Amino acid sequence: MADPKSIDGVLVEWGDRLFYPGNRRVAARPEPRLRLPVHQRAAAIRRRIEATVIRRAPQVMVKVTGGGRGMKAIAAHFRYITKNGRLDVENERGETSKGKEALHELFEEWRYGGSLIGDESPRREAFNIMLSMPRGSAPPEIVLRAAREFAREELAGHKVVMVLHDHQANPHVHLSVRAEGADGRRLNPRKADLHRWRETFAEKLRGWGIDAEATRQGTRGVTRRYDALWQQKARADGRLMRDTSTGKTGASTRRTLDESRQAWSAIAAALEQSGQPDDQRLAMGIRSHLGDRDRLVVKRPEIAAGRDRG
Structure with a gap:
């Protein structure tokens, strides 16, 4: 069983990469929300993990x-x-x-x-x-x-x-x-x-009480390229029936997916060393999430190979 502070440190180190990468700011705003003590930052990461891989909260x-x-x-x-x-x-x-x-x-x-x-x-x-x-x-x-x-x-x-x-x-x-x-x-x-x-x-x-998340596609293991606005309008009006969305491919996509998988794996390994049932539940959720991602890659070999579609 690992030291709780050590586990929190791993969550902050890898969780920040998944959920809180540095952002340029358009206008002056307060400092980022995660300029907090490590245990509070780790708690925030746990909440994001819960929303992303356990509840699978709707994405804005x-x-x-x-x-x-x-x-x-x-x-x-x-x-x-x-x-x-x-x-x-x-x-x-x-x-x-x-x-x-x-x-x-x-x-x-x-x-x-x-x-x-x-x-x-x-x-x-x-x-x-x-x-x-x-x-x-x-x-x-x-x-x-x-x-x-x-x-x-x-x-x-x-x-x-x-x-x-x-x-x-x-x-x-x-x-x-x-x-x-x-x-x-x-x-x-x-x-x-x-x-x-x-x-x-x-x-x-x-x-306002709505379950909502804003997790990056790469963090979730999603590679979808969404329809253009005209395609969305046409589908809403019933003028376009087929799904025109495609998957992203290429070296950049593979690199993003690999980096996020590395972070998820490190977090899961740390949580598995915890004596807290909630941490164990999160670890199981992450492992299940990674399994789902691996099955997607098997179904979509172009993601793994980085081949462009013809």
């Missing part, structure tokens, strides 16, 4: 679906997400509006509310973001509340519009953010920012 999705290079493109997107003014639109101040006249006022506010945005622009003047949960995992009103809190925390100082779509199988929020902030700084989200955004959205959902 935060996806940048595009962005407007000028007001012509921005206005077109606003008309799309509001169904040409028929749906409520909410701004960064929490004010809601509806109708074509309100939509026109919104266009003008974005055009002149900061550096002038012309009809066409050589740079991206807005980012379009979609926030969602898997089908049946959260009520539409809770998804909207969590999206509102997400925007206030992650996109403070920027003009924002939010529209809830609850008429499809999985309720989701379309969110557009003006690239230029009130201080003149421009938003430029990177991959690390997107993961942090997922973490924040999941945190806000949990605050």
Whole structure:
């Protein structure tokens, strides 16, 4: 039986690699949540393991679906997400509006509310973001509340519009953010920012009592490449019946999967040395998770071989 402090140390060392890799920050925020004593950090890792491999909590999705290079493109997107003014639109101040006249006022506010945005622009003047949960995992009103809190925390100082779509199988929020902030700084989200955004959205959902996680695909052993937005729309409308999603392949995918497997194995080995029943249960869950991953590789040999599909 190993020393509990030693076990906690292993959990923090390898768990941080799985769940809390260093993130670049778009805006100033408090220090990362895991700047805590080792035993508290280990407790947080145990909670993430529980959610990921035992409960298999629903995974949030935060996806940048595009962005407007000028007001012509921005206005077109606003008309799309509001169904040409028929749906409520909410701004960064929490004010809601509806109708074509309100939509026109919104266009003008974005055009002149900061550096002038012309009809066409050589740079991206807005980012379009979609926030969602898997089908049946959260009520539409809770998804909207969590999206509102997400925007206030992650996109403070920027003009924002939010529209809830609850008429499809999985309720989701379309969110557009003006690239230029009130201080003149421009938003430029990177991959690390997107993961942090997922973490924040999941945190806000949990605050409303929804079981939600934001674990990386590589951590979970998933290699799926999701459909483009047009494919999702076409499937929702019944115009596309076949599944067009594919699996990621190649050296980078293999390396990510190998690294996460190494981390999971180290954590499982440490938990198996614990005298605590809960730790033993987590270890068994991890071993089962790794077994499932191995069976997936057998079914999908291109993952192991790194061969591209023809």
